[in-house]
Amino acid sequence: MSERTSKDKRITRLRDKQTVYSPVVVLVERKVALCSKAERDGRLLCVAKSFGNNMVKESEWYGKLAVDYLFDHSVYFLVTLSVAFFLTQMPSVASLDDLRRRMDETTVVLGGCLLLCLVVIYQLWRPRPVYLMETACYKAKKTSHEFMSVADFIGVFPPENIEFQRRILERAGLGHDTYLPETVLRSRSYNHPVEARKEACAVMFEPIEALLKKTGLRPEDIDILIVNCGLYNPAPSLSAMVVNRFKLRHDVITFSLGGMGCSASPIGVALARDLLQLNRNSYAIVVSIENTSMGGRYEGNDRSMLVSNCLFRVGGAAVLLTNKRSERRRSKYQLMHVVRTHTGAEDRSFNAAAQAVDDEGKLGIKLSKDIMAVASDALRLNLTTLGPLILPASEKLHFAASWLAGRLSKSGAKSYVPDFKRAVQHICVHTGGRAVVDEMGRHLKLNEWHLEPSRMTLFRFGNTSSSSIWYVLAYMEAKGRVRKGDRVWQIALGGGFKCNSAVWRSLRTVDPAAEDPDLNPWADEIHKYPVELVVPPNTDTMGIHLIKFDY
Structure with missing residues (x-):
């Protein structure tokens, strides 16, 4: 395969992929369309070198969205995990008497304070409706x-x-x-x-x-x-x-x-x-x-x-x-x-x-x-x-x-x-x-x-x-x-x-x-x-x- 044919195929693959992943390719192609064939190939190959970086940036973008979503809903995740932990402990409790023996006054007080803190944090954290x-x-x-x-x-x-x-x-x-x-x-x-x-x-x-x-x-x-x-x-x-x-x-x-x-x-x-x-x-x-x-x-x-x-x-x-x-x-x-x-x-x-x-x-x-x-x-x-x-x-x-x-x-x-x-x-x-x-x-x-x-x-x-x-x-x-x-x-x-x-x-x-x-x-x-x-x-x-x- 000649070097010229290989270069043309690389340009074709670049154009196809850039249409999907990079919003600036339209501008690039419009600009290079006014150039000579050799200059156009050179510019497209320059863009090809940065194509991998564009893919990384897009992956980082979606990753940022996922992290923001987790933080925005962190309260709900914490409550869900707490309820799940409580439910996993229930099968080991044979009766209410057994539950009372396991929970002394200190545990009840600390648990109540923790629950109150969670409620207060939730009320402060929750945005006011508009x-x-x-x-x-x-x-x-x-x-x-x-x-x-x-x-x-x-x-x-x-x-x-x-x-x-x-x-x-x-x-x-x-x-x-x-x-x-x-x-x-x-x-x-x-x-x-x-x-x-x-x-x-x-x-x-x-x-x-x-x-x-x-x-x-x-x-x-x-x-x-x-x-x-x-x-x-x-x-x-x-x-x-x-x-x-x-x-x-x-x-x-x-x-x-x-x-x-x-x-x-x-x-x-x-x-x-x-x-x-x-x-x-x-x-x-x-x-x-x-x-x-x-x-x-x-x-x-x-x-x-x-x-x-x-x-x-x-x-x-x-x-x-x-x-x-x-x-x-x-x-x-x-x-x-x-x-x-x-x-x-x-x-x-x-x-x-x-x-x-x-x-x-x-x-x-x-x-x-x-x-x-x-x-x-x-x-x-x-x-x-x-x-x-x-x-x-x-x-x-x-x-x-x-x-x-x-x-x-x-x-x-x-x-x-x-x-x-x-x-x-x-x-x-x-x-x-x-x-x-x-x-x-x-x-x-x-x-x-x-x-x-x-x-x-x-x-x-x-x-x-x-x-x-x-x-x-x-x-x-x-x-x-x-x-x-x-x-x-x-x-x-x-x-x-x-x-x-x-x-x-x-x-x-x-x-x-x-x-x-x-x-x-x-x-x-x-x-x-x-x-x-x-x-x-x-x-x-x-x-x-x-x-x-x-x-």
Whole structure:
């Protein structure tokens, strides 16, 4: 066998195996595809030298997950071992008199103290439950907006970009009822800070007011406030604006999270959960918004930045969380898990979605052509961490056996992809666009029933950034899908690049007839959905509702 043939076979085996084990091979192959044949072979052979290290790193990753799982459940293991030891001693005890003779007063006292210590440790160690009492999503009032056709919408942009944006709108999956601020499209010299502040106030204040009214809480009852917004971060902060508007207490704990992208809502929930572990009997509000007045119109010629004009729309959500056990009976969900994944260490991931300035000095949101590949890698890592927490034992064993077989065999067969539908009943997929929803459905093997809430949310409200997963959940509730005991999985993707998941367990069956239109944006129009999505749609009948904010 010639040296050249041997080298080709080594490259072929490398490519097959890297597809299974290394998420960076896609980037490697895309880069080397532009090189000459000799240079391409050389680069692939360089990757081959590090292939063994990649396998070791992946083994260490799964080993770390196993160790973390053992530590997280160590209390249960200790109790199980103690009970097992006690049961093994029972056959040697002939009667109760024999048991009394074996146990003197000292043994009883020491045993009682040990048992009391275990109970105290368990109570201190056990995390406080976090309940979701209510959610509220922003929906513009009918008297506050007017309709604008797509032709007029794209007509405000440079003529050379009109046809490109029309094609994007045809394939984006958005309908004719989404919202944008009026000044973004009607004025070419509008004041960004002033209009951005008006939009932020409306999108934050109205859901919070609806939450307080529904639950009967007073503003001074709120102990924790977390606000996240990707593009608009003024001074005073967004959380300070809420404190001033509702006159919250002077000792309220506040955070304003900026630049976290479309995946920020689970981050806010995770932060609230951690704070609720430290503060007993507390209420927390998490507000998730985006500000289209700061990024709703890009007027340059960079096509990677024009896409955002066609996707992002006005939207926001507020959720009320608590750790008070007395509120469990009127809460909707209990938080089970939050898993966060950040792949920003790789330059390709870091630059996949970012606010940037083009060559002409015009500001906009730049979406890389690699964004879907980056999102796929982040999703895979997130599922690797989430799977052991929620998958049933049968799926864990199936995956472990497949993974072990792949390591022992030389065929390079792909590992088994667990069926997450066996762990959760409802999945809220981030509405980043039709391509994002399709790709998530393909990775998770979801059917149209699971994807319908996300598709309809994208169609009705567009990409509302971090708040989109709450609009999807509201659709499920308005349709009467959520039953007591169901698990709901929210999964969001955002710049950085991040993939974050939150898993909730339903505490009661949600009655769609009892849904308040001030809280649930679908309550008064759910009978119209689902609608048939035609691709490409007739853009002559499509349009956007322009909102005039009065704050």
